[in-house]
Amino acid sequence: MAFDRQKVVEAVKEAKARAKPRNFTQTVEMAVNLKDIDLRKPENRFKLEVVLPHGRGKEPKIAVIADGAVAEAAKRLGLDVISGEQLEELAKSPREARKLAKRYDFFIAAAPLMPKIGRYLGRYLGPRNKMPQVVPPTLTNLEPIVNRLKKTVRIQLKNNPVVHAPIGTEDMDDEKLAENAEAVLNAIINKLERGENQVKSVYIKTTMGPAVKVER
Known part of the structure; x- marks a missing residue:
């Protein structure tokens, strides 16, 4: 890989050092800027799920849309459950549907409800x-499934040649954050036709802090 681990660690340290103290634990994020890629071609766009080796730093919010056995399994794990009946109620309130989509990081759904989910929440x-x-x-x-999602980040390349991804939280160890960053970067590189040659630059930042470039 063109990015040296130590350079990533240094960028993580600097991003954390330059972040002003806040009254919440900030997320550490990375931005991967790409070059020589034509996003007018659908084949050059992608969506990825990356499992971070050291997790997200804080647990994501997960909701389960299901009835029956899947709903019972979700309740045993203390997860929020949305029933088929509640799903139909959301169809009457776009505002509530929008709030629901924003509230949770991940959704798990029982297969029979997918047509309704597509219609009401898609x-x-x-x-x-x-x-x-x-x-x-x-x-x-x-x-x-829940344990895997707790370590997962979803990223996508859509209309602009940049990919954003959370890689943990500011209270995590620098080395662990760097390993998470590498996992995301390698996943992106594997999707590019010319690999790391299409990576223009990589930046690390906290939620409210300035961006720090990862030097090559």
């Missing part, structure tokens, strides 16, 4: 890259 979930992970209606153990 316009709110799709643009946010939050369409649900689909599971069989008889699934009784959601724990492996």
Whole structure:
């Protein structure tokens, strides 16, 4: 990889050092700027799920849209459940549907409800890259899926040649944040036709802090 691990660690340290103290734990984010890529061609756009080796730093909010066995499995894990009946109620209130799409980071859905989800929530979930992970209606153990989602970030390359991704929180170890950054960067590079040659620059920042360039 063209980016040296130590250079990534240094950028993480500087981004954290330059961030002013806030009354909340800031997310550490990265921006990967690309070059020589024609985004008018659909084949050059992509969506990715990347499992961060050291997790997100804070647990994402996960909701389960299901009835029956999947709903019961979700309740056992203490997850918020949206029933098929509640889903139909959302169809009457676009404002509530929009708020729901914003409130959660990930959705898991029982397969039989997907047509309704597409109809009632698709316009709110799709643009946010939050369409649900689909599971069989008889699934009784959601724990492996939930544990994976807790470490997952979703990224996409759409209209602009830059990919943004959270890589953890400012209270995480610098080395661990750098490893998370590498996982995201490698996933992006693997999707590019000419790999790292199409990476123009990489920046690290906290939620409210200035961006720091990763030197090559």
